[in-house]
Ligand code: ADP
């Protein structure tokens with residue numbers, strides 16, 4: 001694998017760098033609620049500023065669908081970035097146009113400015129060449145530090161690369177290196193998958209099946225397998241359209257040997273209480289909301305033997321206190337094995353939220369917030385944002 005990295009750019013002094021970041025953070029009452037994406041992006045920004053580049057930072061925020069949506073302005077993000085950097089951040093409330101051009105022309109070496117939400121412009125979403133050209137017209141080089149959008153065909157990640165040299169930012173580079181450790185794992189590789197939407201997860205199970213020793217399932221994802229086996233799952237969440245997808249993992253009635261299903265689960269009973277059940281004991285009217293204690297014990301044996309660990313998708317509805325234990329137990333097991341005995345990768349929006357609850361995330365080798373892009377990359381899907389930046 002070859003990464004065309006920003007680290008190899010010889011002279012950045014006075015160069016205008018168009019830096020695409022993923023600062024798509026949650027806002028609360030007009031303020032940044034969670035700033036870890038900004039913190040993660042600081043390294044590349046400081047690298048550029050220290051070398052005297054003139055930095056134009058651009059991100060999307062939410063999904064305004066090509067229209068101006070006041071609540072999705074990047075301004076609060078620029079303010080938080082300023083506080084984190086302890087340096088001025090000039091916010092320009094436009095994406096392209098005269099104001100932007102003027103601001104870039106007076107930007108000095110080692111200074112930084114930030115554009116408005118890229119998705120306020122319809123050209124971003126259609127990967128429009130004309131828009132892309134205008135976006136980077138004054139830039140000397142393009143740096144992509146936004147791995148989370150690299151599976152999308154959008155102007156600031158794809159079309160811009162027709163107009164200027166493109167490089168991987170330091171964060172994007174680290175993400176790619178971490179994900180490749182899973183694709184070429186130190187064995188045994190143990191994959192833990194849960195969460196909700198099977199359609200987004202099945203390709204990853206298929207892809208990692210060959211190299212994995214075990215794929216441990218939980219969450220609503222496992223319900224689809226129970227349903228396929230005609231077990232009673234009561235009112236549990238499952239995806240009726242997924243059964244064809246699930247069928248691929250069976251030969252007749254026999255589940256592929258490396259796929260491991262929960263032995264027991266925690267249900268919400270008709271009275272609303274929590275109860276542990278074996279799979280043949282779930283009653284109609286009950287919902288499976290967590291993996292049970294025997295399952296945790298079984299999964300922990302596999303996790304403790306692993307040298308590479310991948311975890312995506314909570315083991316249950318961990319947002320409800322009675323059903324968080326399976327997910328938190330897995331989080332603790334993965335974190336305690338990672339950073340030493342095994343290489344540990346944890347990814348996915350809710351999965352990372354659950355990991356944070358343990359306060360152990362610093363022990364995980366790579367915590368990915370790239371969601372869909374991470375799943376796409378690991379499954380071998382198309383990553384147009386990485387073309388010209390990362391090659392096999
Ligand atoms: P991620 O974003 O980490 O990839 P998903 O989006 O696939 O994860 O799924 C996360 C959600 O799945 C969580 O909000 C969790 O409450 C829900 N979930 C997991 N297991 C169950 C279950 N058995 N029943 C209902 N919801 C579940």
Ligand code: MG
Pocket residue numbers: 348349350
């Ligand atoms: Mg999610």
